[in-house]
Amino acid sequence: MENLLNTAHPMSGYVPMLISAWEQGNDVICRGASHLLFAHIPEGNPVAVVDAIIALTHFDVAAPAFGIGTCWAGFVAAAATSYEPLQKELDLPAGRKSAYAMMFGHPQYKIYGIPLRKPLEVMWQ
Numbered sequence: 001m002e003n004l005l006n007t008a009h010p011m012s013g014y015v016p017m018l019i020s021a022w023e024q025g026n027d028v029i030c031r032g033a034s035h036l037l038f039a040h041i042p043e044g045n046p047v048a049v050v051d052a053i054i055a056l057t058h059f060d061v062a063a064p065a066f067g068i069g070t071c072w073a074g075f076v077a078a079a080a081t082s083y084e085p086l087q088k089e090l091d092l093p094a095g096r097k098s099a100y101a102m103m104f105g106h107p108q109y110k111i112y113g114i115p116l117r118k119p120l121e122v123m124w125q
């Protein structure tokens with residue numbers, strides 16, 4: 001985040017707020033999640049990123065059935081494309097790159113705020 005301060009990067013305007021939250025002990029990047037999942041793809045394949053997003057979306061949808069909470073990790077995913085220390089830490093197999101990332105773990109909160117839906121009316125003809 002500090003590398004993006006005062007640059008032409010599209011995230012540059014947001015980073016002061018993110019850095020300040022982090023310095024105050026508020027993890028607005030990973031929300032204190034215990035795990036990060038990375039979908040990685042072959043370098044040089046322009047369509048593989050869609051496969052990676054589909055794979056993560058399936059994980060996202062299936063996780064609650066196993067009591068697991070998820071959150072898309074857009075900031076981490078962005079860092080994984082360009083921030084060398086993170087790339088070293090990931091140590092992906094040769095010829096592979098991160099396409100996107102997702103946080104997951106046992107959720108701290110239970111969601112009660114899902115809007116009620118009107119009963120579905122189905123007419124069979």
Ligand SMILES: Cc1cc2nc3c(=O)[nH]c(=O)nc-3n(C[C@H](O)[C@H](O)[C@H](O)COP(=O)(O)O)c2cc1C
Nearest residue numbers: 027028029030031070071072073074075076077103
């Ligand atoms: C592509 C994408 C990237 C996201 N990246 C992050 C992130 O890096 N950190 C974070 O805390 N939430 C991230 N989120 C989650 C959003 O902050 C938000 O919680 C989520 O979209 C659900 O919003 P809603 O509950 O208002 O519908 C991301 C969401 C999406 C769709």
